[in-house]
Amino acid sequence: MLLLAFDTATPAITAALHDGSAPLASRTVVDQRRHAELLVPSIDAVLREAGASRRDLTDVAVGVGPGPFTGLRVGLVTARSLGHALGVAVHGLCTLDVLAWEYFGAGPFLAVTDARRREVYWASYRDRGTRLAGPAVALPHSVEDRGLPAVGYGAALYPDAFPDARPPQYPSAEALAGLAVARLRDGVPTGPPEPLYLRRPDARLPGPRKHVTPA
């Protein structure tokens, strides 16, 4: 197995390669405006670092959010296009699950990221591999059990709402790869590469026609 993992649902652009037993290479850049520019070069870099070719890939795993839409779509369209062109399976995993996978403290705990507009994306976990609730979008102060330990930069962004913020701040593709490999090994179904938008597009139906001359 040679699994390529990446996530673009947070300000981090993160890519990693995993051979089924161990991560081979990884790269993370935090730059929330350059997902589309940096993702493929990052993928190229991890393949080079591992001395592997894109043709050796057997699986692609991608974070499906929730997260800011534009960056999220970069990851998803990249995953789908790579899967199409290389003829390999594409697995979708919740980005909050990836954050949770790197938390080794006792549960329950939360994973929280920035949903902008003063809201957060959140989910709660019994342990690093078991989600209890979410993913959902909410105002920080209305998240259930917000006093629990909380990983993710959404918690750090709202310290009043999340008094027990913990690392990691951003999901890592190494964790995404590890989680995908674990699920594939254990026969836990991974999802399709479908985005978790959790919000409808902003679009208002037009009102009555505006007049140019005063009534």
Add this chain to the structure above:
Amino acid sequence: MADEPLVLGIETSCDETGIGLVRGHTLLMDAVASSVDEHTRFGGVVPEIASRAHLEAMTPTVERALAGAGARLADVDAIAVTAGPGLAGTLLVGAAAAKAYAFALGVPLYGVHHLAAHVAVDQVEHGALPQPCVALLVSGGHSSLLLVPDVATEVVPLGATVDDAAGEAFDKIARVLGLPFPGGPPVDRAAREGDTQAIFFPRGKYDDGTLDFSFAGLKTAVARWVEARERAGESVPVADVAASFQEAVADVLTKKAIEACRRHGVPDLLIGGGVAANSRLRAMAEERCEAAGIRPRVPRPKLCTDNGAMVAALGAELVARGVEPSRLDLPADSALPVTTVSV
């Protein structure tokens, strides 16, 4: 011909997911998935709805284009993509897909300018472009006059709209007349039954000596005229208003396009963009070009509106001319200057 490289073009600057396959000057397949129906009730393109639709349409439309051309992804020799201008969020979906395909297939990537692609598409319709030519590109997002010494390397802006694009004016007039979005086709249809001389609407910047356009005043004048009738309790002659409005748009566009050809001593005028599908503009351009001794080149309507074939056509030209490919970190630029043919 089979020796020429096969180029796959990806266009996502607005609401059409366009995938084209071109070999040299030969169009093999042009597949378009449009989200226009999802925008109609909002009266305009909603960028987030368009972006979501691009993500869903991307790989199926690539697949459809390949099937239509009887080709496989492994046959593709280069990828071309619209790098700008356009809606920032929709451009990124195409750019990210293009990079992934180029990287996975191990073929060069060309990020290209949307307007240069509108010019280049004529090569799959009418063969090699005369050098130079003048191009009039009119759509919902653009109204530009360009001097094109060489579509692969050099595009010079001559004039552009100072306010609304011509296609936007069609959308707004359609709304005033109670016609659906997008306004181009229904206004064109309504105008067929109307009198082009019924009402004289103002032609912005008509005699100002520039090659720029203005459609805001025309739009307001039409709205005022319609409102005055409505206030007076009279019915609105939709067909006459549509025909007279369309006449004003076609008049100013063709006048300035021919003036551009004269000033630069160029006998070839290319017309493209969605508004180039308008029947009155096409007819008036034919008449006036003939009178002025200018050769008009207008691609068929399907190649005038946004599509992937135009991007592939420009990509094919860049490959043939040995232009340096783009890097895999190329940015999408919603305001890419027209002088930048490829990034």
